[in-house]
Amino acid sequence: MEKVTTLFLKIAVILLGVPVLGLCIFLVPELANLSSGLLPEFGLIKYFVFIIFDGSAIPYYFALYQAFKLLRYIDKNISFSDLSIKALKKIKYSAITISILHVLVLPLFYIFAEIDDAPGVIFVGLAVPFASMVIAVFAAVLQKLLQEAIDIKSENDLTV
Structure with a gap:
């Protein structure tokens, strides 16, 4: 049953x-072209959009890879190990990186909201940093719970 569950999660x-x-x-x-069209006075805005949005895909895929590794550790019955803690730490830092990158784009969402007179655009811009x-x-x-569980397990192993 456990292998089926982890297989489902790996596919997900x-x-x-x-x-x-x-x-x-x-x-x-399309967003880069739209931003350069709406803000022609900022010539490099197109590249800024490319760097931020495509750059945030890198930590996203890194976090997905770490999640995949974590599922493999569960399959191998080594989920209560330092490897799992390291994977969770890397997922945490990847999520923080994505959030920081998307916070850098928030002024652009504000400018779009001012141009289109649509304040809801700002909330759309806040969705990714909040989720991250x-x-x-x-x-x-x-990570903290797993570390505590590993500490308890090692104490019990020493007691027996």
Whole structure:
């Protein structure tokens, strides 16, 4: 049963990467062109959009890879190890990096909201940094709980 569950989660992790790849290929160039069209006085805004959005895909895929490694550790029955703690720590830092990168883009969302007179655009811009920080906090909590469980397990191993 455990192998089926982790197989399902591995497939889910792989499928989580597909939409982001599609966004990076199709949507980011459109956003870059739109931003350079709306803000022609800022000539390098197009490259800024490319760097931030495509650059945030790198820590995203790194976090997905770490999640995949974590699922492999569960399959190998070594989930209560320092390897799992390191993977969770890397997921936490990746989520923080994504959040920071998308906070850098928030002024651009503000400018778009001013131009289109649509204040809801700012909330759309806040969605990714907020979700990333939630993931970072969740990974930090899991990391701490796993560390405590490993400490208890090692104490019990020494007692017996």
